[in-house]
């Protein structure tokens with residue numbers, strides 16, 4: 487990111503902090519990995535020194551999630567899927583497949599809506615509906631929550647706590663939602679902040695991304711698995727990440 491743009495984002499963040507609260511500055515600051523790391527270490531999902539956690543957002547999606555699941559089976563890897571309630575309502579059988587293959591099911595909200603400037607009541611309704619939909623579909627309760635766009639507000643945290651959910655963002659991402667993404671670019675972006683204990687953010691659906699972007703995600707999984715192995719780490723779901 488060019489320095490002038492970084493500067494602008496920081497000033498935007500500071501401006502929001504003055505006008506609202508530090509929590510409300512989070513979305514702007516969140517776009518800069520170094521700031522995210524130093525300001526919000528408790529949400530990065532940093533785990534044990536021998537593992538990296540693999541997580542996917544925005545599914546379940548009948549077009550792409552089964553392909554991701556097949557690749558993970560082939561690699562012998564389990565992951566954590568942050569699901570949208572509205573996608574679960576449409577495609578419950580895909581969520582059941584994710585669950586039956588032994589992956590963690592987590593909550594990403596009922597709808598993919600930014601929590602910034604939304605009322606506490608609206609956020610609560612959204613999260614509770616998604617939570618209930620997942621619970622009634624796979625007969626188990628999600629344990630982790632990741633808000634859309636990584637935007638955390640006070641009502642986000644309060645609702646997560648009341649539902650017994652641990653809020654987890656990520657330590658590194660593949661920027662796999664972009665139309666310009668390729669398997670090589672996804673791997674390169676992941677590597678830029680990948681270290682022992684990292685939590686990785688990818689997407690198993692393009693429902694909020696560029697159409698077909700999941701193909702880049704899919705293509706990056708095998709080389710990512712090799713890279714993690716070469717470092718002597720294991721790729722695991724959040725429930726085995728030791729954090």
Ligand SMILES: [Zn+2]
Pocket residue numbers: 543544594598634635694
């Ligand atoms: Zn998302």
